[in-house]
Amino acid sequence: SQTIHQWPATLVQPVGSPLSLECTVEGTSNPNLYWYRQAAGRGLQLLFYSVGIGQISSEVPQNLSASRPQDRQFILSSKKLLLSDSGFYLCAWSVLASGNEQFFGPGTRLTVL
């Protein structure tokens, strides 16, 4: 069966510090991968998605970036965090053949102070 991992689970970082969040998927090949951000009490904002290694599409201009160095690995980064980067970051995967359902990771709660 497929599983998706994210780490760390929680993170507290000072403004201006760098960020690296990692997501890995097991049990499937060539998944579509996604990064979402959810502010407290709000909806899911799509940040990036990737349909293959090295292929990244950005949805929202910001100080974040994403990379996909391996088929089942997706990384979210920032060189300098802002207060507004605080939120719940969710990684997700889907395979079109499975009918568009998205499977979410457990999330990383980021607090920028």
Next chain:
Amino acid sequence: GENVEQHPSTLSVQEGDSAVIKCTYSDSASNYFPWYKQELGKRPQLIIDIRSNVGEKKDQRIAVTLNKTAKHFSLHITETQPEDSAVYFCAPSSSGTYKYIFGTGTRLKVLA
């Protein structure tokens, strides 16, 4: 791009009553209509979905109905229980899409 709206944004019901949440979308090419449930501090999880060749689908206390002509679909929960309290999201999409637009969410509170 796709415009997705959910109503209501919050909903409080007494335990045992029914709850209905509506999702309206703009893309006429949409043919996959899921509902996700997100409990506090947890990840969203699919609870039910429907495709455009079906008008209604039911799974125990949960059902989804689709009106493609009017471009909306609804989540129905009957005999609500406290554990149904959560935020519910819709995310209509079309075959072959890589991009998913989620609705703004509906916070359901079931009062014991």
